[in-house]
Amino acid sequence: MPGFFSKERITAGHRYNRWLIPPAALAVHLCIGQAYAFSVFNEPLTRVMGISQSAPDDWKLTTLGWIYSLAIVFLGLSAAFGGKWLEKVGPRRTMFTAACCFGGGFILSAIGVHTHQIWLLYLGYGVIGGCGLGLGYVSPVSTLIKWFPDRRGMATGMAIMGFGGGAMIGAPLGVMLMKYFQTETSVGVMEAFVVMGILYFISMVIGSLAIRIPPPDWKPEGWTPPAEAKKMVTKRHVHIDQALKTPQFYLLWAILCLNVTAGIGILGQASVMIQEMFKGAITPEAAAGFVGLLSLFNMGGRFVWSSASDYLGRQNTYFLFFALGTFLYSMLPTFSGEGNVVLFIAASAVILSMYGGGFATIPAYLADIFGTKYVGGIHGRLLTAWATAGVLGPVLVNYIREYQIEHGVAKADAYTTTLYIMAGLLMVGFLCNLLMKEVHERHYMKHGEVEEGV
């Protein structure tokens, strides 16, 4: 009798409906996407002791900023190190572990808030929760690609769209719960953490119970693999460790890192940037609306662009991201100078859709280049690019801006150089994409090795 978490136990029959797999993946990604919305807790966490306002013993925003940074770093690390384990044990065990880490991270953080011990929040949400993020993010990806060999981009786009959508649920849910639990002696964060930890744990476990892997010789009904291999789409497989020895891995790493860094250039500064570039024309409420609009395009772009990549081809899709992104980034200062708010918003929205699209299309690009067998693990290792960009991107943007303001540049104009640098980064991304070729023959696994597995 195979174990409850084993691959054998979750191998589906030939007539299993593959459309049950995307909601299983979404059940996980909609939860872990909450990480994008962690900032809603920052301000209330600065007055845990003082309740109505910050007391001298209360945590500072700079202290709290490390919680999110740690979570993103551990997302990258756990995805990188857990990817190989995922390929070995299968998606159910990995998703269940992710549920324990993410839900448990919330509970530990709640204890940290109750006892006012910041290290428990670092350990809870940052380290343990971050591991849940990484494992949860990569766990359904390779399974989806195997179930949808005909629409790889669309399949992974659906799951990764969930990560974008998770913030849209997590932000209002967190605010609602804090408001509900707020009393004269509590800001409501601890209670909100407990409720969210339990809810997210349950939802992720449901996802882990519903996930199935296809039988080895399975293919969609009525679909036959193309007789002739498409250019830049391999039918063979590269081992997870061997992938690191190929230049293609590092080019894709750079492609993801540069695309994310450029996206963060707008996303991280959106509210302040639009208010300063259109001084007097954009209120703080309208700026918050701008951030909301960008989030919608970030999420929508994940599904739309990754689905489009099934028809355009992965390399062409990234050419479009980088070329159009470069053009739009370099036009933003012009739109601002002309006071054209509509074009500024439209260009930013398209840029953010391509930021999301970059995340969602990369697993399918990996599967095309390295094959489907180890794509989950390889994707995990590639996510270190996200962690790097997540830390370096905002530092780069803030540093350039501060440097210019210190040297007498007006606040409204201080973004111009930053935006041109972002456009430059995207041009480098274009060149990396241009250098992408099929993997050299020597890196592919031999027939016997493929059957032996990890």
Add this chain to the structure above:
Amino acid sequence: MTNSENQGQENHAVLLVLFWAYVLIPLGWGVYQTFKKALALFA
């Protein structure tokens, strides 16, 4: 390779609708909340 957990699951129509609703309803709520916020930009 298959086992009891995966047998008799060929007819998934009801489960399929319920499972999709389970993920799309919260997602729709989240999108609606964000959309309401985004409307402030055009006010």
